[in-house]
Amino acid sequence: MMKIINMVVNGKPAELAVEEGESLTDTLRNRLGLTSVKKGCEVGECGACTVLIDGVAKNSCIYLSVWADGHSILTVEGLRTEDCELHPIQKAFVEEAAIQCGFCTPGLVLTGVELVNSGKKFNREELREQISGHLCRCTGYENILNALERVVGKNS
Numbered sequence: 802m803m804k805i806i807n808m809v810v811n812g813k814p815a816e817l818a819v820e821e822g823e824s825l826t827d828t829l830r831n832r833l834g835l836t837s838v839k840k841g842c843e844v845g846e847c848g849a850c851t852v853l854i855d856g857v858a859k860n861s862c863i864y865l866s867v868w869a870d871g872h873s874i875l876t877v878e879g880l881r882t883e884d885c886e887l888h889p890i891q892k893a894f895v896e897e898a899a900i901q902c903g904f905c906t907p908g909l910v911l912t913g914v915e916l917v918n919s920g921k922k923f924n925r926e927e928l929r930e931q932i933s934g935h936l937c938r939c940t941g942y943e944n945i946l947n948a949l950e951r952v953v954g955k956n957s
Contacts, residue, residue: 806870810835811879817866825861825869826850829876837877837907841936848935851908852876858908858915860934877907880914890914893948901939909935913949922955 803818810833819828826843829835829852838861841849845863852861853875880888887895890913900906912932916923923931928949929942937945951957 804867804870806867808869808871809873811874811876819866821865821867823866825852825864825866825874828866828869829861829874835876835878839904839907841904846934846936847905848908848912848932849905851911851935853911853915856915856918858912875911875914877910880910888914888917889952890917890948893951894945897944897948897951899940899944899948905935905937905939909937909945913952916949916953921953922957923949923953924955925950928954 802821804821805816805818807814807816809815815833817828817832826838826840829838830840838852839849840862841847843862845860848860850860850862851858854864854869855872880891890910894900894906894910909932912935916931925946928946932945
């Protein structure tokens with residue numbers, strides 16, 4: 802059964818008809834063309850589908866689109882400024898070579914954005930805990946942690 806939902810996606814209003822059981826991942830990728838949202842495990846274990854919902858990092862693969870009605874969704878595509886400047890977390894990922902295949906990167910970046918927006922500083926162990934819901938098969942996490950420390954670390 803289809804349902805009309807209204808949400809704000811990357812700062813722009815969106816009204817869509819979605820299936821009641823449709824995941825937010827599928828809506829964002831297939832209906833809105835936001836391919837930074839990756840389909841990984843589809844059970845909320847890998848973090849590749851992470852988006853910010855009202856500023857909080859969530860796995861969009863286990864979040865139904867109908868639940869997004871009335872909420873604000875942010876994907877990596879929405880981080881771009883009018884001047885096409887990268888977000889500080891994105892800059893840090895580039896500077897620390899925290900990107901290899903790139904599959905996990907959008908989810909990790911958005912988790913980093915949530916950490917930046919919290920206004921808190923984190924030590925390395927706290928950062929490790931904060932990204933524990935993300936699986937990366939390429940980097941071994943050290944460069945990812947270096948990138949996050951650069952922006953939200955206690956010594957940054």
